[in-house]
Amino acid sequence: MVAGIDVGKSMHYVSINQKVKRFSSKEINKLKKHLKENKIKNILLEPTGVYSIPLIEKLYKEFNVYVVPTYLIAKFKGNRFQKNDSIDAKILETYYYTQEKQFTKYKVDKKYIIAKKLNLMISERESLLKAKTREFNRLRSELYVIDEKTHDLTKAKLIKYALNTENKLIHLRVNRIKNIEESIELLEEKINKYVDSHKFIKEQIKAIMTIPKFSYYDACIIVSKIVDIKRFKTVKAFKKFLGFGVAKEESGTSIKRTKKIISHKVFKAKMYLFILRNMQKSGIIT
DSSP states (O other): OEEEEEEOSSEEEEEETTEEEEEETTOHHHHHHHHHHTTOOEEEEOOOTTTHHHHHHHHTTTSEEEEOOHHHHHHHHTTSSOOOHHHHHHHHHHHHTOOOTTSOOEEOOHHHHHHHHHHHHHHHHHHHHHHHHHHHHHHHHHHHHHOGGGGGOOHHHHHHHHHTSOOHHHHHHHHHHHHHHHHHHHHHHHHHHHHHTOHHHHHHHHHHTTSTTOOHHHHHHHHHHHSOGGGOSSHHHHHHHHOEEEEEEEETTEEEEEEEEEOOHHHHHHHHHHHHHHHHHHTSOO
16 A cells, blocks of 8 residues: 655645545554554655655655656656645656656665755755855945945955944844854754765765865755665666656645756766766775
8 A cells, every 4th residue: 555645844744545534744654554454564754854854754664765856756756736735646646557667766774864954954054154145245235335435345344444443233234144154064064974974975075076166065965855776776767766856836735836957966966976986996996
């Protein structure tokens, strides 16, 4: 028996035999009981980052849990269905049975959970870096109004100039930047300790960093996404994983619009180069 689960922030929708039951995200034990009562062995869901990890972590030891990339679900669904949480759960259940090779799925294991937790930390770091850049650009614009000569100052000199002004709002902006920098520093310490405590991640990061121009955090991004290169038996399988995606902008359970997007080009290039070189070293390809 198979169940499709549409994961949400506050609610999870479970489809079994195309009959959907709704559970609060706080009712994971009730959800598990429902699955067991229906003798479910296999579960299919679409990973949604911070919302899906707690659920997957509770389920993967007792059930066969599979995840499907968003772009494949969108491709499988096409324009046949309206956007709806119950319908999405039914589609996930149906997807499990498809025999078409293009519609693949990946089984969750302990390594997946470990890598995805790293991914959450890396995503948080990326958000903080963007916030820092945004605040700094606003500071530069505000100081430019006061003194046009500040436009060409380096970041360090701009901060020094800002602190020498008597404008309290500018001082608050500088403090925000410093707070973000402190948060980034603490998070990076947390990431480093996490990586050091998981051998398979540490080894892959070390291997990736042997490739020129790969930073430590570039390597973290790659490992957190691909989990383990051994999942991909061929270059073709890896390229399928990279694929194309669909960006969705939603309000509640109603979709506003969709647009096609291509995976991050730099990320795609780095991942492809990494897997290609490792496959060559292992003798899978020449």
